[in-house]
Amino acid sequence: MVFFDSHCHLDPIRYGADLNPVLERARAVGVTGMAVIGTRAVDSEAAAMLAAREPGLVAAAGIHPNDVAEAEPDEWDRIVALVESGRVAAVGETGLDWYRTTAPPDTQRDYFDRHIRLASRVGLPLVIHTRESTRDCLTMLREAAARGPLAAILHSFTGTADEAAEAVELGCHLGFAGMVTFRSAADLRSVATTVPLDRLLVETDSPFLSPEPLRGKRNEPANVVHTAACLALARGEALPVFAAATTANARRVYRSDR
Numbered sequence: 001m002v003f004f005d006s007h008c009h010l011d012p013i014r015y016g017a018d019l020n021p022v023l024e025r026a027r028a029v030g031v032t033g034m035a036v037i038g039t040r041a042v043d044s045e046a047a048a049m050l051a052a053r054e055p056g057l058v059a060a061a062g063i064h065p066n067d068v069a070e071a072e073p074d075e076w077d078r079i080v081a082l083v084e085s086g087r088v089a090a091v092g093e094t095g096l097d098w099y100r101t102t103a104p105p106d107t108q109r110d111y112f113d114r115h116i117r118l119a120s121r122v123g124l125p126l127v128i129h130t131r132e133s134t135r136d137c138l139t140m141l142r143e144a145a146a147r148g149p150l151a152a153i154l155h156s157f158t159g160t161a162d163e164a165a166e167a168v169e170l171g172c173h174l175g176f177a178g179m180v181t182f183r184s185a186a187d188l189r190s191v192a193t194t195v196p197l198d199r200l201l202v203e204t205d206s207p208f209l210s211p212e213p214l215r216g217k218r219n220e221p222a223n224v225v226h227t228a229a230c231l232a233l234a235r236g237e238a239l240p241v242f243a244a245a246t247t248a249n250a251r252r253v254y255r256s257d258r
């Protein structure tokens with residue numbers, strides 16, 4: 001079986017000397033594909049370097065909605081340059097976060113809009129963070145879809161079944177993270193059963209939020225296997241079928257053939 005961790009923050013800043021063992025442990029359990037997602041210019045550049053060096057890895061470049069208020073004056077230009085260089089497979093992590101109030105809503109909307117327009121200009125998918133903001137993100141994505149073709153991943157999806165259906169209708173892929181394995185997350189699991197298999201992705205969002213049974217430890221891509229097993233069970237699909245489908249989806253959306 002092969003798995004694709006569609007969203008992790010595996011940069012040398014966060015993992016240091018552990019990075020190689022982390023990659024080895026992932027590959028040992030079949031996690032051969034990983035999307036390394038930037039949150040600032042510096043880790044986006046590191047993600048692109050890592051993806052160039054490691055087979056099966058792709059990178060995304062963007063400024064996280066929680067960080068946009070602290071962005072340096074030249075930071076957006078560095079993201080644009082990196083995206084235009086052809087070294088990344090996606091634009092993000094971007095989006096809106098109405099739960100953490102680290103950045104004013106207007107600043108978040110401005111940066112989300114810049115990422116959306118950049119992605120559509122270069123023809124890359126968006127990697128989108130939502131927190132208590134799925135409704136407003138979908139509204140901005142619907143406006144983008146009216147202007148031209150849209151490719152987007154709603155990562156660590158926590159919206160309702162109606163919002164999931166709307167995202168699917170807009171052409172989005174939905175990523176589910178370790179949270180879906182928590183005992184308290186029965187509602188989220190039932191939302192996940194409504195998503196068509198060809199739009200589903202699994203992810204760890206490493207180093208954050210490990211799945212059961214590893215809750216509380218630093219997360220790493222190898223753990224995506226637990227999330228995949230939990231979701232396959234909830235959906236009544238055989239794990240090899242679920243693993244093959246979600247891996248194919250990730251490779252398609254990130255255009256990763258290595």
Ligand SMILES: [Zn+2]
Nearest residue numbers: 007037093205
């Ligand atoms: Zn993330």
